[in-house]
Amino acid sequence: MAALLRLEGVWKMLGGRWVLRGVTLALEPGEAVVVSGANGSGKTTMLRLAAGLMEPSRGRVWWRCPRGPRGCVGYVGHTPMVYGDLTVRENIEFFSALHGSGLDRSPLAAEAWRLMGLERYSGSLASQLSFGWRRRLDMVRALLGFPSLLLLDEPFTGLDQGASEALSRLLRLALGEGLALLMTTPLPDPRYLGLAHRVYTLEEGVLAEAS
Numbered sequence: 001m002a003a004l005l006r007l008e009g010v011w012k013m014l015g016g017r018w019v020l021r022g023v024t025l026a027l028e029p030g031e032a033v034v035v036s037g038a039n040g041s042g043k044t045t046m047l048r049l050a051a052g053l054m055e056p057s058r059g060r061v062w063w064r065c066p067r068g069p070r071g072c073v074g075y076v077g078h079t080p081m082v083y084g085d086l087t088v089r090e091n092i093e094f095f096s097a098l099h100g101s102g103l104d105r106s107p108l109a110a111e112a113w114r115l116m117g118l119e120r121y122s123g124s125l126a127s128q129l130s131f132g133w134r135r136r137l138d139m140v141r142a143l144l145g146f147p148s149l150l151l152l153d154e155p156f157t158g159l160d161q162g163a164s165e166a167l168s169r170l171l172r173l174a175l176g177e178g179l180a181l182l183m184t185t186p187l188p189d190p191r192y193l194g195l196a197h198r199v200y201t202l203e204e205g206v207l208a209e210a211s
């Protein structure tokens with residue numbers, strides 16, 4: 001099957017030093033890849049390159065999307081990309097309008113909304129939610145764009161047990177729908193490894209498949 005995302009010999013220099021060194025990785029539909037690495041090993045940098053948020057210094061990133069990464073990537077970073085001065089419901093309406101989407105048009109986003117239990121905070125300002133609840137909202141936000149590729153930076157961080165279980169269910173559903181999933185983690189956590197088809201380690205910018 002053709003890859004949805006391909007990183008070919010990607011190097012990235014930041015602050016005068018090589019943060020990524022020759023990273024090569026391909027991701028196919030329905031496939032979950034986990035990248036585990038120590039703090040500062042380059043995980044976020046790799047994900048941001050894969051999301052098209054940053055350019056490689058050397059090498060190439062390629063997406064199988066008609067409109068480039070904006071048209072197919074759902075990115076969930078460390079900091080939730082939701083608007084604090086809008087309510088939870090208004091955030092959903094804003095991102096729905098942006099993507100021509102909605103909870104009634106995206107079954108996966110609707111399932112995320114339900115599984116994450118967001119209805120109870122529907123009228124709350126996003127700025128007044130705890131970190132874990134903003135992360136739940138951010139997951140729905142990412143799915144509203146009809147992504148074929150989910151790039152998630154330590155997505156279980158900050159989630160309680162119920163939300164972790166909900167996220168695992170949601171990600172399995174997404175994989176079953178043919179989405180590809182690339183996740184990072186600083187620890188070999190079973191919540192990540194249980195979903196993974198392949199596991200890689202990233203050590204000082206060098207990616208290697210774990211044995």
Ligand SMILES: Nc1ncnc2c1ncn2[C@@H]1O[C@H](COP(=O)(O)OP(=O)(O)OP(=O)(O)O)[C@@H](O)[C@H]1O
Binds near residue numbers: 015042044046
């Ligand atoms: N804008 C930048 N300018 C200079 N150096 C940077 C920049 N962004 C990241 N770095 C450096 O690149 C290295 C990798 O950072 P990155 O955030 O990708 O690591 P990480 O594996 O995601 O870490 P963590 O687990 O702590 O989130 C670090 O040494 C960091 O200091």
